[in-house]
Amino acid sequence: MSNIEIRNLTKKFDTNEGPLTVIDDITLNVDDGEFVCLLGPSGSGKSVTLNCIAGLLDATEGEIAVDGVCVHQKQPNYGYIFQQPRLMPWRTVEENLQFALRAETGRPVPNEKKRIADVLELMNLTGYEKFYMHQISGGMQNRVSIARSYIRNPDLLLMDEPFGALDEMTARKLRSELVSTWMRDRRTVVFVTHDIIEACYLADRILVYTPKPTRIASVISIDLPRPRIYGSEALHEVETRVLAACEQSLSQFTAESAQAN
Numbered sequence: 001m002s003n004i005e006i007r008n009l010t011k012k013f014d015t016n017e018g019p020l021t022v023i024d025d026i027t028l029n030v031d032d033g034e035f036v037c038l039l040g041p042s043g044s045g046k047s048v049t050l051n052c053i054a055g056l057l058d059a060t061e062g063e064i065a066v067d068g069v070c071v072h073q074k075q076p077n078y079g080y081i082f083q084q085p086r087l088m089p090w091r092t093v094e095e096n097l098q099f100a101l102r103a104e105t106g107r108p109v110p111n112e113k114k115r116i117a118d119v120l121e122l123m124n125l126t127g128y129e130k131f132y133m134h135q136i137s138g139g140m141q142n143r144v145s146i147a148r149s150y151i152r153n154p155d156l157l158l159m160d161e162p163f164g165a166l167d168e169m170t171a172r173k174l175r176s177e178l179v180s181t182w183m184r185d186r187r188t189v190v191f192v193t194h195d196i197i198e199a200c201y202l203a204d205r206i207l208v209y210t211p212k213p214t215r216i217a218s219v220i221s222i223d224l225p226r227p228r229i230y231g232s233e234a235l236h237e238v239e240t241r242v243l244a245a246c247e248q249s250l251s252q253f254t255a256e257s258a259q260a261n
């Protein structure tokens, strides 16, 4: 488990049109073992935020620390899960996981077979060790991708719309599995989505982003027991609140932009 402190993060990019401010002075904390969703419109800097937390992108201004250590002094122990599974199609399920385990040393690691068997069991993939990627479904590939992150035992999971490309029923199944796993190990999760129902189903807290230059428009805590039930009155009430926060953020942004012009 890890805690994250983001202080006055601003991220600008140099573009052909001049400097582009994507993130504009964001401050936030994520607690040990917390499940936080970043919810915002396309292009609002959700992925950029994850990359800054991972230490893959430099902050233009401000600081990010994980467990009290600046991410540029030491990269956090994170697992990064993308929308596309990004697996190696010429390797089997088992070999993809083996590759992840050996990534640092290039050599076999202790208890390799057991670690692979354990994570495959956790992801309901036992029996598929020798399958290649074209022989398993998209949802199963997503599970392998999550397994690849879990196998290195990260303290922190950074998830960038991991279920965004899946059909709704498969996505629901994988969300439910993610929640069960999270309830067992309570890893800190920062999960990017633009799906309000998904965010309400998963999160302890939702941070609603404005369009860029991005600020945090609202922070919504969800104090509902898990597993949550789609379509329940309690969840629906939270979804309505989050939708209202998103709409307010957009209309405020539109009004401010009109004033600036």
Ligand SMILES: Nc1ncnc2c1ncn2[C@@H]1O[C@H](COP(=O)(O)OP(=O)(O)OP(=O)(O)O)[C@@H](O)[C@H]1O
Binding pocket: 013, 014, 015, 020, 022, 040, 041, 042, 043, 044, 045, 046, 047, 048, 049, 194, 212
């Ligand atoms: N290396 C870069 N150079 C210039 N601009 C960049 C760079 N990386 C990201 N951006 C810009 O930053 C903005 C935010 O990108 P980001 O991918 O974080 O958005 P997002 O909120 O994750 O969007 P989506 O939901 O569509 O994935 C975009 O306008 C993008 O063009």
